[in-house]
Structure formats: structure tokens, C-alpha cells
Amino acid sequence: MKIAVCIKQVPDTTEVRVDPETNRLIREGVPSIINPDDKSGLETALRVKDTMGAVVTAVCMGPLQAEVALREALAMGCDEAVLISGREFGGSDTYATATILAAALQQLGFDLIITGREAIDGNTAQVGPQIAERLNIPQVSYVEDIQVESEHLIVKRMFEDCYQRIKVRMPCLITALAELAQPRYMTVRGIEDAYNAEIKMLAFDDLKDDLNPDSIGLKGSPTRVIRSFTKQAKGQGKKLTGMDVDEAVASIILTLEEHNII
Amino acid sequence: MDSKLSKKHQLQQELYRRFAQNEVKPIARDMDEKEEYSLELLEKMQKCGFLGIPYSKDYGGAGSDTLSYVLCMEELAKVDASTALTISVHTSLCCWCIDSFGTEEQKEKYLRPLVSGKKVGCYSLTEPNAGSDASAQQMKAVLDGDSYVLNGAKVFTTNSGFADIFVIFAMTDKSKGTRGITAFIMERGSEGLLVSDNIPRMGMRAASNCVVTLDNVRLPEANRLGREGDGFKIAMKGLEGGRIGIGAQAVGIAQGALDETISYVKKRKQFGRPISAFQNTQFKIAEMQTKIDAARLMVWRAAEAKDNHEPYGTEAAMCKLYASEVANDVTRECVQLLGGYGYTREFPVERMMRDAKITEIYEGTSEIMKMIISGAMKIK
Numbered sequence: 260m261k262i263a264v265c266i267k268q269v270p271d272t273t274e275v276r277v278d279p280e281t282n283r284l285i286r287e288g289v290p291s292i293i294n295p296d297d298k299s300g301l302e303t304a305l306r307v308k309d310t311m312g313a314v315v316t317a318v319c320m321g322p323l324q325a326e327v328a329l330r331e332a333l334a335m336g337c338d339e340a341v342l343i344s345g346r347e348f349g350g351s352d353t354y355a356t357a358t359i360l361a362a363a364l365q366q367l368g369f370d371l372i373i374t375g376r377e378a379i380d381g382n383t384a385q386v387g388p389q390i391a392e393r394l395n396i397p398q399v400s401y402v403e404d405i406q407v408e409s410e411h412l413i414v415k416r417m418f419e420d421c422y423q424r425i426k427v428r429m430p431c432l433i434t435a436l437a438e439l440a441q442p443r444y445m446t447v448r449g450i451e452d453a454y455n456a457e458i459k460m461l462a463f464d465d466l467k468d469d470l471n472p473d474s475i476g477l478k479g480s481p482t483r484v485i486r487s488f489t490k491q492a493k494g495q496g497k498k499l500t501g502m503d504v505d506e507a508v509a510s511i512i513l514t515l516e517e518h519n520i521i
Numbered sequence: 522m523d524s525k526l527s528k529k530h531q532l533q534q535e536l537y538r539r540f541a542q543n544e545v546k547p548i549a550r551d552m553d554e555k556e557e558y559s560l561e562l563l564e565k566m567q568k569c570g571f572l573g574i575p576y577s578k579d580y581g582g583a584g585s586d587t588l589s590y591v592l593c594m595e596e597l598a599k600v601d602a603s604t605a606l607t608i609s610v611h612t613s614l615c616c617w618c619i620d621s622f623g624t625e626e627q628k629e630k631y632l633r634p635l636v637s638g639k640k641v642g643c644y645s646l647t648e649p650n651a652g653s654d655a656s657a658q659q660m661k662a663v664l665d666g667d668s669y670v671l672n673g674a675k676v677f678t679t680n681s682g683f684a685d686i687f688v689i690f691a692m693t694d695k696s697k698g699t700r701g702i703t704a705f706i707m708e709r710g711s712e713g714l715l716v717s718d719n720i721p722r723m724g725m726r727a728a729s730n731c732v733v734t735l736d737n738v739r740l741p742e743a744n745r746l747g748r749e750g751d752g753f754k755i756a757m758k759g760l761e762g763g764r765i766g767i768g769a770q771a772v773g774i775a776q777g778a779l780d781e782t783i784s785y786v787k788k789r790k791q792f793g794r795p796i797s798a799f800q801n802t803q804f805k806i807a808e809m810q811t812k813i814d815a816a817r818l819m820v821w822r823a824a825e826a827k828d829n830h831e832p833y834g835t836e837a838a839m840c841k842l843y844a845s846e847v848a849n850d851v852t853r854e855c856v857q858l859l860g861g862y863g864y865t866r867e868f869p870v871e872r873m874m875r876d877a878k879i880t881e882i883y884e885g886t887s888e889i890m891k892m893i894i895s896g897a898m899k900i901k
Contacts, residue, residue, distance in 0.1 A: 327528065327532065330528075330532060331532065334532065334536075444536060444539070444540060444568075444569050445532070445536045445569075446536075446568075446569050446570040446583070447533060447536070447569065447570035447571065447573075447574050447583035447585050447589065447593075448570050448578065448582075448583040448584055448585070449570075450529060450532050450533050450536065450585075451529070451578075451583060451584045451585050453529075453532075454528070454529040454532075
């Protein structure tokens with residue numbers, strides 16, 4: 260069974276600080292990590308490999324320094340690692356990213372693609388589903404549990420207050436929640452082996468037959484990020500005390516009406 | 522020597538750091554209070570390959586090097602010196618002796634399970650009357666047919682409370698002095714072997730440390746490590762490398778204490794401001810970090826020499842001598858900076874200060890280190 264896991268190298272947003280003078284995010288010195296949802300996806304793939312055998316390939320699109328994320332994936336136990344990198348890909352939004360990843364995945368071949376639900380630096384949750392659409396394969400998102408049977412998966416798809424149990428035929432794509440699987444640690448030997456392994460590089464030239472240059476990079480991105488900023492805390496807010504539940508609810512509804520929110 | 526780590530070493534350091542923060546730190550205080558090491562934690566470390574870092578993949582080790590091992594020691598010691606000690610004795614003393622002096626059969630039988638994370642080792646040299654004067658061994662080993670019969674007692678054997686494999690030293694020929702000492706490999710469960718409860722100690726309280734008594738323990742000749750009379754040489758060579766690990770442990774204790782202190786002084790307010798605003802605090806922290814950095818580089822220098830198969834005994838003695846002194850100075854100062862709270866068991870610095878003391882004593886006291894260094898300098 261061939262499993263491809265898409266991973267993204269992201270800044271560790273728990274370590275990001277705001278410059279109190281400019282109110283901008285301080286990006287320097289922030290450590291990079293594998294996106295947590297993606298890491299859970301890696302662990303899921305490795306568990307399938309442990310129990311029934313599989314070839315697990317970690318696939319990452321990013322600048323050359325994203326190589327560290329792939330070394331980590333190899334050190335966890337992945338068999339292969341692919342880095343998709345090139346000037347032409349820079350500035351890609353989720354639509355362009357999914358286009359590029361889909362082209363690479365088509366070339367690499369797969370029975371199952373696992374992506375994370377969303378990245379902690381973008382929070383769009385779009386790339387996984389967009390890849391599936393590009394590849395014209397079934398997709399199930401927000402997966403919390405997976406069982407592999409010969410030609411299909413049985414997955415548990417999470418909602419806020421319930422879940423669905425879905426049978427999906429392979430080849431397919433699932434998006435993983437961080438809760439899906441507690442990721443294993445790398446091993447010391449795994450890291451030694453990871454740095455002896457070769458990471459397969461895919462540049463624009465390797466994918467150009469399957470890519471329209473107008474649909475990649477900044478040029479091919481329908482989304483434009485105008486500005487990133489942290490939300491200004493506007494104060495403590497108003498606390499309602501000394502009321503019972505019904506009184507409190509009535510007061511809140513009145514406030515919302517006064518502000519034309521409802 | 523490159524003072525910057527390679528990408529591979531950086532990733533290994535990251536592994537050690539994450540493990541230490543997520544798995545060791547939350548239970549360190551509890552282990553110290555209960556004076557009991559968590560075997561569940563030990564198993565997790567075995568799974569990650571922490572118990573065979575510098576040993577060959579041919580025997581199931583991680584195939585890494587001494588530098589990676591000292592990085593592991595430092596990261597673990599930052600949160601729990603007892604954990605670092607448990608690994609150090611297993612790796613630098615027990616495994617190293619078998620790897621360097623064992624026959625192929627002994628390596629297959631004993632080294633493989635030790636470095637591949639299946640078994641834990643210890644090293645039993647010190648006796649009630651043989652500490653710095655390690656040559657005054659009173660444990661006897663007498664050849665009887667094709668077995669040696671061992672009698673005597675060892676004290677302060679780290680890991681002996683749960684170790685599967687012991688490297689142990691005994692006198693086979695008293696008339697030859699140090700050349701009459703022989704090394705052996707012994708398994709837990711040997712008839713006549715008795716291990717006491719933990720010896721109550723000032724620090725490293727979570728680490729297992731016991732009296733080991735042998736009452737007519739029979740060990741086959743195949744369990745002799747090296748030749749008769751090689752024991753003292755094996756013991757001393759083992760300790761040489763062990764000192765690099767202890768140096769790293771001391772650096773970790775110091776850095777861990779300082780990191781806790783930096784976090785504290787930025788929050789603690791007195792006289793209307795955080796105490797980090799006072800120049801006295803800033804200067805103390807600057808001095809401490811400088812000393813820790815210096816000690817760390819000395820440890821790396823010794824590790825690199827060992828990895829390059831160059832002589833490392835003097836460098837190892839120097840790094841242990843200095844790093845242990847720094848650990849004691851820094852932890853004492855950190856307790857001072859945390860004030861009354863630093864004296865409570867709610868904050869980890871008091872444990873770190875208690876833990877630091879032994880680094881000036883075990884695996885060769887600071888006095889012995891000075892003898893080694895001045896001897897190498899030929900100062901008479």
C-alpha cells in the first residue's frame with residue numbers, strides 16, 4: 260500500500276510574540292515545526308505501516324529549509340521524502356499550492372493521501388480538499404479514526420457534537436485532526452539514517468508537463484493577503500453578575516440588538 | 522572544533538529537548554520526592570534509542586557519536602539530573618567496558634540487549650573502603666574449575682536496583698596490586714547476589730543507588746571481561762569517558778537552573794519592578810551564562826577528541842572539574858535569586874542544588890581530577 264502524507268513546515272505559533280512597539284508578529288528566532296495536524300497524519304500512516312505494511316512517503320512543498328521537516332518525517336519512520344521547491348512556486352495561495360501538490364502526487368502515485376486538517380499559520384483547511392478535487396478522488400475531512408481494509412477505509416469523521424462512520428474506496432484522501440494520533444518521537448538512529456537518506460527534489464521542470472504556469476505562484480493565486488495583524492484586545496469586556504440565567508440571557512440579547520448585531 | 526552543531530546534531534538535540542520537556546519534566550519532582558525511578562520512563566527512553574547513542578548499529582545501537590550523547594545528557598539534566606545519571610552509567614561505564622574489552626560472544630550476548638534498549642546496565646567498582654583509592658579492592662574472585670567465585674560488597678552502585686547486567690570488579694591476585702584486579706560481567710538473578718534498597722542521599726534521589734553484596738556468586742570464565750589483571754585498566758579507562766557524560770550532566774543542571782531563574786526574575790516584582798530590572802540580577806545572570814557556555818565548550822572538546830579517537834583523558838578531567846564547579850556555583854546562586862521560594866520544594870532549583878553536589882564527587886572527585894590534570898602537565 261502506498262501512502263503519501265503532505266506536511267508543511269510552519270512557525271511554532273505558540274512561540275510567536277508581538278512586538279509591543281509595532282504590534283507586528285516577531286518572526287525572527289521563532290522555531291519551525293511540522294504542522295501538528297500533518298504530524299498526526301504521519302503517525303497514522305506509520306501505524307498502518309507497522310500493522311499491515313505500507314510504503315510511506317512524506318511530501319512537502321516549501322523553501323529549501325523545509326528539508327528539516329522532511330528529515331524529521333524520515334526519522335519518525337517514513338520510507339521516502341519529497342521536497343517540492345522552486346522560485347516559480349513562491350507566493351502560492353491554497354489553490355495554487357493544491358494544484359502543485361496534486362501534480363506531484365499524480366507523478367508519485369498513491370493509494371491513500373493524508374493531509375492535515377489545517378495549518379496553524381493559515382487556518383484555511385482548504386489544501387487537502389482542493390487536492391482531492393484536482394485528482395478527482397473521494398475525500399473525507401476531519402478524520403479522527405481510520406481502519407484499513409483491502410480496498411477501502413472505514414473512517415470516523417468528527418463534527419462538533421457527533422461523528423459519521425464512513426466507508427471510502429481507495430485511492431482517496433483524508434484530512435487528519437491532531438487528535439487522530441499522538442505522534443511518536445523520532446529515534447536517535449532514525450535521525451542518523453534520515454541524514455544519510457536522499458530527499459527527492461521536485462522543481463518546476465519536473466512538474467511542468469502537468470502544470471499550467473499561470474495557475475501557480477503568486478500569479479496563479481486568486482487569494483491576496485493584504486495584511487497580517489494581531490487582534491487588538493479592546494478591553495475586559497462587560498461582565499454580568501448578580502443575575503439569574505434568564506435575566507442574563509435577556510440582557511445579552513438586548514445588548515446585541517442595541518449594537519445591531521441581531 | 523566547530524562551536525556550532527551540524528543539522529543532524531541539531532535535530533537530535535531537538536529530540537532530546539522535546540522528550541525531556543514532555544516526558545521527564547512533569548514527573549521529575551515526584552520521582553525525587555518518592556526516591557524512586559520510573560521504569561515506565563526508562564522504557565520510553567529505550568524505545569527512542571537513548572540507551573545506546575554512541576554504539577554501532579551492528580549491535581543495535583543508534584550509530585551516533587559522543588557529541589550526540591552529551592547533547593542528550595545536557596537536555597535531560599536540565600530537567601532531571603537523576604535521569605541523565607541513569608543513562609550515563611549505563612552508556613559510558615557499563616556498555617563502554619563491554620564494547621571496548623568484550624569478546625564477540627560477550628558483545629552479542631550482553632552489549633546487544635544493552636544498546637538496543639532491551640536491558641539496563643550498571644558498573645560496580647566502589648567499595649566501603651575503596652573510593653578514590655579504587656585499587657584497594659576487597660571483593661575477591663577465586664578461580665574454581667571453570668568458574669570464578671566472587672565474595673564481597675560494593676557500595677553506591679547506580680542503577681543496581683533494577684539493572685539487568687553488572688560490570689563488576691574484583692581482586693583475583695592481591696599480590697599484584699592494581700594488576701591483580703579483574704573485571705567481570707554478571708547478570709541479575711545470579712545466585713548469591715543481593716541488592717539493597719536505595720541508599721538515602723542528599724541529591725539524585727530518584728536514581729537507583731544501592732549496596733551490592735556477592736556471597737559465593739559463581740561466574741563462568743566466559744564472563745570474565747578482558748584478561749585477568751586487566752580490571753583496573755578497564756575501570757579507569759571507562760571512568761575517563763564517563764567524566765565527559767558527567768561534565769555534560771553538570772552543564773545541564775546549571776543551565777536548567779539558570780533557565781528557571783531567568784523566567785522567575787522577569788515575573789517577580791519587588792520595590793515596584795521585576796527583579797530582572799536590577800543590574801545586580803543582570804550581572805549575576807551574565808556571569809553564570811558565561812561560565813556555563815565555557816563549561817559546555819569544554820565538554821564538547823572532550824567529546825570531539827573521543828569521537829576522533831584522540832587522547833581525551835585530560836580534557837575529560839578538565840571538563841568534569843570545571844563543569845561540576847560551575848553547576849554548584851550556579852545552582853547555589855539561583856536558589857539565592859529565587860529567595861524564600863527558591864528554598865521551597867515547589868520550585869525545582871533546590872533539587873538542582875542538591876543534585877549538583879555529587880558531580881564534584883562521583884566518577885572521580887575534583888581532587889582526583891586535579892591529580893590527573895597536573896600529572897598530564899608533569900607538575901611534580
